[in-house]
Amino acid sequence: MEHIVIIGNGISGVTAARHIRKLSDKQITMVSAETDYFFSRTALMYVYMGHMTFEHTKPYEDWFWEKNSINLKKGYVKHIETKNKTLHFSEGDTLSYDKLIIATGSKPNKFGWPGQDLDGVMGMYHKQDLENLEKYAPNNKVCKRAVIVGGGLIGIELAEMLNSRNIPVTFLVREDSFWNGILPEGESTMINRHIKNHHIDLRLSNNLKEIIPDENGKVKSIIIEETGEEIACNVVGLTAGVSPNIDFIKDSDIETGRGVKVNPFLETNIQDIYAIGDCAEQHEGINGRRPIEAVWYTGRMMGETVAQTICGNRMQYNPGHWFNSAKFLDIEYQTYGWVFAKPRENESHFHWKHADDTKCITVCYDKKTNAFLGINTFGIRMQHEIFDTWLTEKKDVDYVMKHLGKANFDPEFYKTYEADIYAVFKNELQTV
Amino acid sequence: MSNKLNHSMSLAKPDAVDISNKQKVALAIGIIGLFILTLALFNTHFPHKGLFLTLSLALIFAGTIIYSRDAYLTTLEGIKNDGVWFKSISSRGVWGWILGVILTAFYIVLYFYPQYLGLGKDGAENTGLVSLFDPLSNLLSGRNASQWFVYGTLYTVAILAFGYKFMLKYRHNRYQQLRTASVMFFQLSFAFLIPEFMYVMNSDLPYYDLKSIWPLNYYLFDEWSVKAFLSNGNIGLGLLLFGIISIFVITPILTYKYGKRWYCSWVCGCGGLAETAGDPFRHLSSNKMSAWKLERWLIHTVLVFSVVMTVAMVYSYLGYDHNTFWLTRGVFISLVMGFLTLVFAGVMYFKRHELGKDAKYGAIGYFVVIVLLVTMHLTGTSEHVLFIKGSDLRAAYGIYIGAIFSGVIGTGFYPILGSRAWCRFGCPMAAILGFQQRLFSKFRITTNGGQCISCGNCSVSCEMGIDVRAYAQKGENIVRSSCVGCGICSAVCPRGVLKLENDTMKGRINPTEILLGNNVDLMDLVNNK
Known part of the structure; x- marks a missing residue:
């Protein structure tokens, strides 16, 4: 039976493992030096804040892995010997693989500041x-x-x-x-x-x-x-910022830049070795994205894609429209499509801010064609599916502004601002 | 740092997060209010009972209000869960256990030893705690207090005071504010004041909290209750009919339109207490698969028990002769079996694909009930049903489910099992509403495309122990019978992923594995599998 080894048990590696298991009965081993079980990195902050315990950060209960016969190995990979398809651990033992997925994520940047390695x-x-x-x-x-x-x-x-x-x-x-x-x-x-x-x-x-x-x-x-x-x-x-966590690969035959270099199929220069998630670096960014994407959901999507490839259906990583979200203290942020800090050539921004200074939106559109290009929202929840559809259908900005209420995803009984926003939008257009 | 919680064993300073001096003063004020009640409990004689009762309740209110204002109004609007897993009282620490023991002891005394609360036996004067409440009871209904009046008053005080606290905690969230205002209103009026006024108008009517629906109100169809209603002319008959219409007509319609939340999170008193006084403990509900398995067996067993018990009760006081009253034992048992068969056949016909493996369990449950009913009819005498005394069955239900499960465990164990242990594991009303919600309701929690980051705030804050994250991270709507629609998962989500909605039935359940934002071809491929 083919042995698939995945280095890293973050969202990318775990997604790959789960989907390979769904599609096949290959032998799967996940290696991690960080934790025994997959946890949600995004939730670490809530453990410190006392909103949850570390146990709660695990999306799957501990029995899940054995039940799905995904082997877990705790260990630090020191060296990848590509010729013999063998991993060498710093603990001294080895593990051989038929196919290898590198999903080691990121590490925090350090820029050589004096004292950067002190305690504290x-x-x-x-x-x-x-x-x-x-x-x-x-x-x-x-x-x-x-x-x-x-x-x-x-x-x-x-x-x-x-x-x-x-x-x-x-x-x-x-x-x-x-x-x-x-x-x-x-x-x-x-x-x-x-x-x-x-x-x-x-x-x-x-x-x-x-x-x-x-x-x-x-x-x-x-x-x-x-x-x-x-x-x-x-x-x-x-x-x-963070950068790919790939120091242990540098002395192997695998091509690296800032990250592990991969083609759109997430294949490295060595056959049967793949890289996904934060640590993978595309030769060129796909669909206007950056070559390295350190985002939760892109890691998940790469995991889904590489699982297809490994199970015999070679597939390119081809993400859809850009989206992301974050929370700045009490203010939630969502983005769909592209809104850059400064409008690029041909682009224009429409900005609306609520008087309470905790809600605002910015809409980016093409000045010439009026095509809607993207939206940032703060303090107002919007619906992913609707913006995805509007971007695919290349709706113009007037349509989007007029129908913005349809995309609202705030809880029931919340005050809505879309009518307000549309009024300001129309008013600004007339004065221009 | 280990993954296990490391509680300080110090009673003096158990919390990692300190409270302000103002909050300490507020706590002291509230504790003085409680202390007056405690003194009364130990038979301290108060000269002006009305004055001291007012003082006590006012201090409890004042303490809670001052505390809440200092805790929430001094900071910006937002999610206020900092340190809930560090505070001893809200993380099964020493204080949590102490509170649990006190509450449990209170419930045991309340249900089984009311004389220790000072209830006068056989018409004797009340003493102790119960007598402290005599002036208020006299004011409202012109009679002395009972242990249930004391309990009802404290229950209402808790929902009002902690409801205020909850509304400040979620002052940025109108859904939370409105639904809390709603439970506060229903508790104060329907559960507390209206029954007292009804007594003033017609003292022969049994206590009837109109929003308490069978099977939660399991004594509604007791012989004494039905007789009392029927002997009170049109009002009594009207109330009894309202009780029947509530469960068979009003409940299914409202649940179809809004999900079971219309009851559990907007109206119900048990839910009201859980959402207000119980809110600091909501995260203690277990999300484990094993807890969910236990839940499904337990709650449906209680439902079967309550249905069989009620049928047996009614059955035992019906006659055999058509000429005396049209509803004879034979007619009644046939009606019940016919109704259950109709429901069962309807569900199997329309929903068997949706149910999958669960259809089998449903069928087993149905046949168990039918066999029990047939056995009851074939072996029943005027005294015995199912070979036990009919009144024993009813008494067992009252003690084990009505008192121990819903009261002692359901509320007493708040600091240990979380705030909705009764609603989740035991409430037969929740089981019926959940059944309706799962199969015939427009309600669902919608997830927002690919935005979920699997952080788990939703699952932790789910008082019903639903692993919300398991759905959200797959982009799957949450359609679960146990969901009470409290909306806290949506509130605490840092990425705006969850929304409670009433929408069309079509496409409500959407088990897709690949999320939005992905390669379209890949989505098709995986969804075809």
């Missing part, structure tokens, strides 16, 4: 990071202040986590407004204000210069590059 400095990605945070920041007596470096999605989640335990947070953001490489100005500035409303010390256009240790090799303070200011703190969170 951590990312927020792995389960071990959570354990570290619990150790160094259990409460505001042990951790009198924390500094977060990097204003992205993980950064703001870490800020929310620490906030939940009343630990004062200084949040260093390189950009002059939060996440404004992705978000248009109106949205980004609204989130700036929301962060400050949560009493988080947001420092825009501030970079980390160095982390200063105390006599025990623990974090004592940080220095800000621009001002030279020293901020005393006990924990430093490094959340300046």
Whole structure:
């Protein structure tokens, strides 16, 4: 029986395993050095915040894997010997495979800051990071202040986590407004204000210069590059993005760039070896996407695709319209289609913001053809299916704005704003 | 950090998250209110009972209100679940167990030893706690309090005070606010005030909480109850008919339109307490597959028990002679079997594909009931049904289901089993509504394409122990008989994935494996399998 080995038990690897099991009775082994069982990485923050226990982060109960005869192996792969199709573990043992799927995900970026490996400095990605945070920041007596470096999605989640335990947070953001490489100005500035409303010390256009240790090799303070200011703190969170977790592959025959290089079939340069999820790097981005997509659902989709290929139905990874979501403290964010921070050539943005400063939308459309290109919504839930259909049918922006209420996905009895939004939209068009 | 919860054993400071000084003062105020009740319980003599009762209840209200305002109005609107798994009281810690024991003890005394609450036996004066409530009872209905009046008052106070707290906690969510206002209204009026006023108008009518529907109201068709209704002319007859129409007409229509939530989360008193006072414990319900299996057996067993018990009760006071009353034993048992057969045949004809393997269990349940009924008819005497005394069957149901399951376990175990243990494992009304909801309702929880990130907030906060995530991460609508439609899964979802909706029956159940946003060809391929 063919032996499929998957390195990594995150959403990509687990999805691949589940679908291979559905389609075949191949022998499947999942390898992980992080945890015994699959857990939802996105839920780690809620464990620290006390909304759930680590047990709750597991989408499948522990008996699920044996019942579906998916073998789990805990171990750290040190080297992949592609000629003999063998994995070598740092624990000394080996495992041979017929087909190999690399799904090792990401690791937090570190940019060579002095002091970046001190005790009390951590990312927020792995389960071990959570354990570290619990150790160094259990409460505001042990951790009198924390500094977060990097204003992205993980950064703001870490800020929310620490906030939940009343630990004062200084949040260093390189950009002059939060996440404004992705978000248009109106949205980004609204989130700036929301962060400050949560009493988080947001420092825009501030970079980390160095982390200063105390006599025990623990974090004592940080220095800000621009001002030279020293901020005393006990924990430093490094959340300046993630990159593929592939150091152990670098000395093998598998071609790597920033990630493991794959073609649209998710195949590497070595036959019978595939890479999926955060660690895979397309030679060229597909449908305007980035070559590396570190997103939950793209990992899931790659897992579904590679399962088809491995079970004899060779298939390209061909994702549909872009979508994503996040939550910034109390404000939910959803996006469908493409809305860039600044409208590209031919593009125009329509922006609406509610007076309470917690809800807004930005709609992107083509100035010439009036085609609807994408929408960002904050504080208003919208329906994925409807936008997917509208994007496929290439609806124009007037149609979308007029029918926006159809896409509303807020709970029953919520106040709706679509009529308001449409009125403002029509009004703006007339004045232009 | 281990995966197991690590509770501090310190009673002085068990919580990782501190409460503010104002909250401490508020807690003290509320505890003084409770302390007055405790003193009364231990037979402390209060000179002005009305004054002290008012003081006690006012302090409980004031404490809860001040606490809630400080907890929720000092922060921005949003989800307020920080630290629920750290607080000893809400994570089965020392305080949780202490509270559980106190509540359980209270229920045991209430149901089985009301004399310890001070209930005067055989017309004797009330003493202790019950006597403290005499002035209020006299004010409302002109009679002295009973242990049930004390219980009803405290129950109403709990729903009102904690309902206020809940509304502040979800002040950004109008669905939560409206449904909480609704349960507060129904508790105060239908369960508490109206029955008292009905007594004032006609003291012969049995206590009737109009929103309490058979089989939850299992004593409605008891002989004494039916006789009392029938001996009270048109009003009594009207009320009895309303009871029958409630279960056979009103309930199916409303459940078809809105799902069982119209009752369980908007009207019901048990649900009302669970959603308000029980809210801090909702996450303690087990999501495990094993809990779900137990639930399905237990709740349907209780339903069968309640149906057979009620039929046996009614059967035992009916006669044999057509000329005395048209509804004889033979007619009655035939009507019941005919009705059950109609329901069973209808479901099998229209829904057997949807039910799959469960159809078999349904058939077994149906035949068990029919066999029991036939046996009852063939062997029944005026005293004995199913070879036991008819009144014993009714008494057993009253004690084991009505008192121990719904009260002692259902509410007493809030801090251990979560807030809806009774609704989930025992309530026969929930079983019937769930059956309707699963098969003939427009209600469902819709999931939002591919946005789910499997975080599990929905599953944790489901008080009915539904593994909501298992559906959401597959993009599958949630159509479950146990769902009470509280809407908290939707509220806590960080990605806007879940929405409670009433829509058409068509396409309500959508078992697709591949989510939106994916390769269209791949979706077709996998869905064809």
